[in-house]
Amino acid sequence: MAEFLVTGGAGFIGSNLVDALLAAGHRVRVLDNLSMGKRSNLPLDNPRLHFIEGDVADAEVVAQAVAGCAGVAHLAAVASVQASVDDPVSTHQSNFIGTLNVCEAMRQHGVRRVVYASSAAIYGNNGEGVAIDEATAKAPLTPYASDKLAGEHYLDFYRRQHGLEPAVFRFFNIFGPRQDPSSPYSGVISIFTQRAQQGLPISVFGDGEQTRDFFYVGDLVALLMQGLLSEQVVSDPLNVGWSQAVSLNQLLAEIGVLCGGLPPLTHLPARAGDIRHSRADNTRLQAHYRMPQQTPLREGLRQLLGL
Ligand code: NAD
Ligand code: UD1
Structure with missing residues (x-):
């Protein structure tokens, strides 16, 4: 069994993924600054879980967390679109610099597989009235969407230049247990x-x-597990929604x-x-992944x- 890093692992989607990885017998490191995540989302008494309280904007912390991992699920970000509108400078540190730090740490330590949480937000309003496929023109309307799209481009650069194996998922609207309702920025x-x-x-x-295309977190985790554990992954970004x-x-x-x-x-x-x-038009996802029920x-x- 291998050891994986989940950035943002104390949050909503991250902690559900951590549970699945632990249940499958793996060891898990979590890097989270607890800005939205909570210790109580994690089974801290599990000896196969190692929690690191730290910021993905801190390159040194990220390098230590990445060293020796079999793969990374990079989920840490300020998930609120509205928060990025209100505070573009600070959200950029988490949402873009954090991603660049993960890429660089993986290059340094020879870790290849990374699952990246991109977003439907990168399409802006270009999907008006139709199902959005991955070739739809990108139109990021907010700092959040711009950072997510820039992260995709950097991951692709590190793939071509340094052999990273990114599995890029463009999540539509994810919901389910542990999504924190306590902020006006919440889902x-x-x-x-x-x-x-x-x-x-x-x-x-x-x-x-x-309208939104809502996707249950347990169904998403089944896909993220495949992205982390499959022998091979397609490098093209894939929409995650039910259409x-x-x-x-x-x-x-x-x-x-x-x-x-x-x-x-x-x-x-x-x-x-x-x-x-x-x-979402999810034809491409269906072609490459076992879809959960x-x-x-x-x-x-x-x-x-x-x-
Ligand atoms: P969340 O807020 O519950 O999880 C994000 C986690 O990242 C939190 O635990 C937070 O404390 C942590 N974090 C934030 N900034 C950090 C930093 N600088 N350093 C370390 N940790 C940091 O949100 P979520 O819904 O679980 O989102 C997970 C990922 O999925 C995010 O990247 C988000 O942008 C993306 N995403 C979510 C949705 C959705 O519908 N929930 C849709 C598209 C993409
Ligand atoms: C959500 C995610 C974002 C992701 C995107 C992908 C969160 C917090 N945001 O953004 O990370 O990249 O999906 O599609 O998980 N609304 C209300 N009342 C409220 C709250 C929201 O009317 O109290 C409305 C909003 O204005 C919006 C819709 O509900 O029209 C959805 O909002 P929200 O859940 O914040 O999600 P997105 O902005 O779609």
């Missing part, structure tokens, strides 16, 4: 489900007719059914740089709501 499903359960008013930015568009209004209706009603809704202006419609939105919501 919409985590906020809406928590507020519905607590009977607190819900803010909808815009008219609620914007199903759900509007926020439809999402709220689902949550209302499961919770037996909804708290009051307030409509606020749409967020700057917010994408209107986002739906889909956890439907309602089932995922049930699990989140503890029903």
